[in-house]
Amino acid sequence: xxxxxxxSGRSLTDxxxxxxxxxxxxxxxDRIDSLYVGNMMSGFLQKQEHLGALMATSLGxxxxxxxxxxxxxxxxxxxxxxxxxxxxxxxxxxxxxGAVEKMSGYTTAEVTEGLMMAEDRLKxxxxxxxxxxxxxxxxxxxxxRYKVTHESIAQFPVxxxxxxxxxxxAQFRKKVxxxxxxxxxxxxxxxxxxxxxxxxxxxxxxxxxxxxLAGKYTDSPVEVAASTVASDALSLYQRPMITTFEASRRAxxxxxxxxxxxxxxxxxxxxxxxxxVLGVMALExxxxxxxxxxxxxxxxxxxxxEGRFPTNNFGGLKARGxxxxxxxxxxxAEVALQLKNEAGKCQVPGAEVGLTQSVGGIGSTVAVHxxxxxx
Amino acid sequence: xxxxxxxxxxxxxxxxxxxxxxxxxxxxxxxxVKQSYxxxxxxxxxxxxxxxxxxxxxxxxxxxxxIVDINNGPRVIGRILNSVDDVEIGGSVALASLKEGVLxxxxx
Numbered sequence: 420x421x422x423x424x425x426x427s428g429r430s431l432t433d434x435x436x437x438x439x440x441x442x443x444x445x446x447x448x449d450r451i452d453s454l455y456v457g458n459m460m461s462g463f464l465q466k467q468e469h470l471g472a473l474m475a476t477s478l479g480x481x482x483x484x485x486x487x488x489x490x491x492x493x494x495x496x497x498x499x500x501x502x503x504x505x506x507x508x509x510x511x512x513x514x515x516x517g518a519v520e521k522m523s524g525y526t527t528a529e530v531t532e533g534l535m536m537a538e539d540r541l542k543x544x545x546x547x548x549x550x551x552x553x554x555x556x557x558x559x560x561x562x563x564r565y566k567v568t569h570e571s572i573a574q575f576p577v578x579x580x581x582x583x584x585x586x587x588x589a590q591f592r593k594k595v596x597x598x599x600x601x602x603x604x605x606x607x608x609x610x611x612x613x614x615x616x617x618x619x620x621x622x623x624x625x626x627x628x629x630x631x632l633a634g635k636y637t638d639s640p641v642e643v644a645a646s647t648v649a650s651d652a653l654s655l656y657q658r659p660m661i662t663t664f665e666a667s668r669r670a671x672x673x674x675x676x677x678x679x680x681x682x683x684x685x686x687x688x689x690x691x692x693x694x695x696v697l698g699v700m701a702l703e704x705x706x707x708x709x710x711x712x713x714x715x716x717x718x719x720x721x722x723x724x725e726g727r728f729p730t731n732n733f734g735g736l737k738a739r740g741x742x743x744x745x746x747x748x749x750x751x752a753e754v755a756l757q758l759k760n761e762a763g764k765c766q767v768p769g770a771e772v773g774l775t776q777s778v779g780g781i782g783s784t785v786a787v788h789x790x791x792x793x794x
Numbered sequence: 795x796x797x798x799x800x801x802x803x804x805x806x807x808x809x810x811x812x813x814x815x816x817x818x819x820x821x822x823x824x825x826x827v828k829q830s831y832x833x834x835x836x837x838x839x840x841x842x843x844x845x846x847x848x849x850x851x852x853x854x855x856x857x858x859x860x861i862v863d864i865n866n867g868p869r870v871i872g873r874i875l876n877s878v879d880d881v882e883i884g885g886s887v888a889l890a891s892l893k894e895g896v897l898x899x900x901x902x
Contacts, residue, residue, distance in 0.1 A: 528849040535848055542815050545896050546871055547844055547851040548859040555842035556861060563840075563883050607842045608878060656861045656871040661840065 420752050423590040423621035423740030425523035431461055431470070432477045435519040438622035439478055442515065446626040447636045452511040453484040457498030457518030459491055459744035463533045464525055474517070484511070489744070491537035492693060494518060495623065496648075496747025496777025496786030503646040506627050513632065517624030520742035530618055534743070537780035539654050551615055551694070553655050553781045555607035558696040561662045562609065565711030567699075569609055573600035574717040575698035576613055576737045582724075583734025585764035590619045590740030600695070614695040616741035623748040625755060630793075639759040644678035644772075645789040647671075655781045662711075664782030667704035671776070671787045675706070678789040682706035685789075686770040687757045688728060689750035691778040692735045701776055702730070705787075729767045732757065747777030751788055758792040799889060800831045801897070803867055812868045814897075832867035834889025835902065839863055843878045862887055862899060872897030 421437050435456070443451075456470045467473070471485025488498035495518035502516035522530055534550045535543075561567065577597055583589035595613055603612035633640035649669035652658050658665070675681055682705065690705065692698030699713035707728050708716050716722050722730035733739045733753045736746055754773035756762040770792075777786045804813045808825025817827055841860035844851070851857075858874040858881060874881055875890055875898055887899035 526849075527846060528852060531846065532848040532850070543871055544848070545894065546859055546873060547847055547854060547857060547896075548842075548871065549844055549846065549848055551846065552842045552844045552859055556840040556859070559842060560840040560883065605843075606846055607844055610842075654871070656869050659869075661861070 420588055420623040420749055421621050422588040423619040423742055425590070425617070425619050427523070427620055429521070429620060431465055431467060431519050431521050432473065434521065434620060434622040435474050435517055436477045438519070438624040439474070439515060439517045442517070442624040442626050448513050448626055448628070451480055451483055451513050451515045453486070453505055453514050454480060455486050455488055455498045455502040455505070455514065455516040457488050457494035457516070457744050457748055458520060459489060459494045460520065460522070460533045460536070463536060464529070465521060490784045491779035492691070492743045493747055493777040493779025493784045493786050494744035495749070496751070496775065496788065497779065497784065499625070499748060499751050499788060500646045500648050500786050502627050503643050506629055512628055514627045515624060516627060516748070517622060518745040518748035519622035520744040521620045522618040522742060523620050537783070543654050549607065550781070551610060552607040554694040554696065555610040556655065557661055558609055558694070561696055561700070564662055567711065567714055569601060570597055571714035571718070572695045572699055573597045573614070574714065575692055575695045576600055578717065578722055579692060579731050579735040579737040582732050582765065583738030586733045586739055589734040589738055590617060591734070591738045610694060616693045616736040619740040619742050621740060621742035621745050621749070623745055623752045625748065625752050640793050641755045641758045642791050642793050643788065644791045645674035645787070647674040647677065648784065648786045649673070650784050651782055653780065653783045662700065664700060664704050664778065664785060666782055666785035667701065667776060667778070670785045671705045674787040674789050680772060680789065685728065685772050685774045687732060687754060687767045687773040688730050688775070689733070689735065689753055689773070690730060690776045691746070692731060692737050693741055693778070697778065698731070698735065705774065705776055724767055732762070732765045732767055747775070747786055750775035750777060751790070754790050758790055799834050801834045801864060801867060801889060803830050803832055804828070805830045814868050814870045832864055834864070836862045836864040836867070836887055838874070838881060838883055838885045838887060839869065840883060841874060841878070841881050860899070870897055872899055874899050874901070876901045
C-alpha cells in the first residue's frame with residue numbers, strides 16, 4: 420500500500436509499482452502468472468487506458484496475461500474477485516492484483532464529472548446531480564424514515580478519524596468531533612464536508628496463490644474464505660427502497676454461506692464509508708445491525724477497537740483516504756495485515772476473521788471478501 | 795399529444811413495467827412497449843441541493859435535485875425549481891417543464 424495523499428504529482432505507474440513491488444517483496448514469490456489492475460478513472464482523468472499492459476511493463480513482467488477491472492469505486496474489490504476466480508480456475512497460480520487511482524491535480528468539477536461516470540450518462544447525469552448529491556438523498560431519506568439524527572450518523576466519520584491517527588499511511592490524520600462534522604460546510608444537504616471522503620492518490624496490491632503454494636512462501640498466509648460480487652439497478656431512482664443497498668445484502672449473504680460463518684464470527688471489518696450514511700448502512704446491510712439501527716452500534720462503542728465489531732481500523736475511506744478504484748484493495752490488504760498480526764498500531768488483538776465491503780456507484784456493484792488467518 | 799403537463803412513459807404490454815425513458819422493449823421481460831402518457835404530478839421521495847456541481851453545471855448552482863414518485867407512474871429523478879427550504883419528503887409536485895430531457899417540477 421502506498422501512503423494516500425493529494426498533490427504528490429506522482430504518476431499512476433509510479434503509485435502502482437510502489438504497491439506492487441512491496442507486495443512482491445513481502446510475499447517472496449519468484450514469478451507471477453497474471454496481473455489484475457483495478458482502476459476507475461484513468462481513461463477520463465489521465466487519458467490513459469490499457470493499464471494491464473502498462474503496469475506489467477512497468478514491473479518488468481511483460482508477457483503475463485493482464486486485465487484491467489473497472490466497477491467504479493468497487494474496482495479494487497472486484498479486481499480481487501476476478502483474481503480469486505483466476506486462481507480457483509487452476510489456470511493461473513500466482514496472481515498479482517493491484518489497484519490504483521490518481522485524483523489530485525484536477526479541479527473538483529472535473530473529478531465530480533468523472534465520478535458521475537459511475538451513474539447513467541444519459542438518464543441521470545443531465546439532471547446535474549453529483550455522487551455526493553445521490554448519497555445526500557439517501558441520507559435525507561434514511562434520517563427521515565428511521566428518525567435518526569445527523570449527530571448519530573456523524574459518529575461514523577469521527578470513529579474513522581480517530582482510527583486513522585494510528586495509520587501512518589492515512590491521508591487525514593486529524594481527530595474530529597461530532598460538532599466539527601455538523602459545523603463543516605454543506606456540500607449537498609444534509610451532507611457536510613466531514614461526512615464525505617476526500618480525493619487522494621494511492622495504490623495497493625496483494626498476491627494470491629492456491630493454499631498449498633501460499634504455504635511455501637509465507638508462514639502466515641491468509642485464506643480468502645469468500646469473494647463475492649453482486650449488483651443492483653444502476654441508478655438510485657430505479658429502486659423501490661433507497662436506504663438499503665440490496666447488492667450489499669446479496670454479496671454478504673452469499674459470502675457468509677460460502678465461508679460458513681455469520682456476522683457474529685467477524686473480528687474486524689473494513690466497510691465502504693465514502694459518505695457517513697453509507698458506513699451506517701453497511702453495518703445494517705452486512706448483518707451487524709437491524710435496519711435503521713446501525714448508529715446504535717456506534718452509540719454503544721461496538722465499532723471501536725475494544726467493541727464487538729471493530730470497524731475501519733485503518734481510518735476507512737473517510738480518513739485513510741478514498742482513491743476510488745483502489746479503496747477496495749486497501750481494505751483487503753488492511754484486513755490481511757490484521758489477520759497476520761502485522762497491522763501495527765491499527766492491530767485488533769487476536770483478529771482471526773475479517774470482512775471487507777467495497778461499493779461501486781450508488782450501491783450498483785458491491786464486492787465482499789471474508790478473509791481468515793490460517794493457523 | 796404530449797404537453798408539458800404530461801409525461802410520456804413507455805409501458806410494457808406484457809408485464810406492465812413503466813419507464814420514463816424510451817425503451818424499445820421491456821428491460822424485464824423483453825415484451826413490447828407502448829408509448830403512453832401520465833399526468834405530471836407526484837410526490838417527493840427525497841431531495842438535496844447541489845452546491846458543488848459537475849463541470850458544465852457551474853452557472854446553475856445551487857439547485858435542487860429530487861427523486862419523485864409520479865402518481866400512477868414511474869419513479870423519476872429531476873429538478874425542483876423551488877427553494878430547498880420549502881421542499882419536504884412526501885410533498886406534492888407538478889411538472890413545470892421538460893428541459894433537454896430533464897424533468898423540472900414545482901411544488902403544488
